[in-house]
Amino acid sequence: MRRSFILLYRVRGILLAATVAVLLGFSLFGSLLPDALSPFITQVAWWAIFGMVLGILLALTGPRFLHEAETTVVSSPVVGRWLALNSPATKTPSHGVRAYGQTYAIDLVYEPDGHERPRFGVGPAMRPPQQYPAFGEAVHSMVSGTVVRASAWHRDHRSRSKLLALIYMMFEGTIRELGGPGFILGNHVVVRSDEGLYAVTAHLQQGSTLVRSGETVAVGQLIGRCGNSGNSSEPHVHCHLMDRASLFRSIGLPMMFDSIVLDDQLNPVNALPKDGQHMTANR
Structure with missing residues (x-):
């Protein structure tokens, strides 16, 4: 259990960085893509937002589940x-x-x-x-x-x-x-x-x-x-x-x-x- 939470906590940076990259890419270059890709772009954008929220939640709450270390x-x-x-x-x-x-x-x-x-x-x-x-x-x-x-x-x-x-x-x-x-x-x-x-x-x-x-x-x-x-x-x-x-x-x-x-x-x-x-x- 402890290893699982540590692993989740440490991927928060990857989640946040990937999400920022996806959203920034869409905002800068989304208008250049064919209209047929719009539904796909929308779906990916929603998943990107979900990834950002998950990354923030892991950053805030992940180590709550870890045993307290010695002072x-x-x-x-x-x-x-x-x-x-x-x-x-x-x-x-x-x-x-x-x-x-x-x-x-x-x-x-x-x-x-x-x-x-x-x-x-x-x-x-x-x-x-x-x-x-x-x-x-x-x-x-x-x-x-x-x-x-x-x-x-x-x-x-x-x-x-x-x-x-x-x-x-x-x-x-x-x-x-x-x-x-x-x-x-x-x-x-x-x-x-x-x-x-x-x-x-x-x-x-x-x-x-x-x-x-x-x-x-x-x-x-x-x-x-x-x-x-x-x-x-x-x-x-x-x-x-x-x-x-x-x-x-x-x-x-x-x-x-x-x-x-x-x-x-x-x-x-x-x-x-x-x-x-x-x-x-x-x-």
Whole structure:
């Protein structure tokens, strides 16, 4: 049963890609085909739509039927006081989808004491990323291991700071999706841990990535800086664990950060902050 669901879950990318190709082909070249083929075209189009819906359902629900994996303790990728958004400590899948190994992903926004970050809905709809305290902050490896993927060429775009800008970002995300998960994550680093797990940190600053594929890194090593690349509404660090290197075929794994201090506690704990909760991490 488990193998069957994993297989179904991992063909979602093929279903979605094939459907997009069929629908795009019909929209561009359908008028060039003979009228006699119209019934056939209509039938194929309906099957294509069915394939897209099935692919989306598999992406959203497939791993619900898999056994829960054991939680792995990793090092925080950031230092200082950070706010948690889209946290698996609040809900799973934390980002609303299970695709690309993101079931247990978390987003971290830098909010140091005494500094306010620009708030959503206040001010311009699109701000330069430099106006956010997170932009340029150090990002560290969550595990010791070998780098299997690293990118640094994606640009840092402006924030999406109001509702219309956020809607615009949703359309952007659809276009990025056609380019694959690398365009969604922007600049990112994937490290294979010594235990065989894969740690992802994403939305890094353009040109800040300090490691390359094949290099060995130590836990806590500086690997890049926080940016606003990929499908990101403001500068933040996205991170998650997955079971394999392929973002298309991976399944997300639960994790928690080692020795962080949460808002409502005095002593360090192994945990993840919930949505809207701050954590403080030290080296």
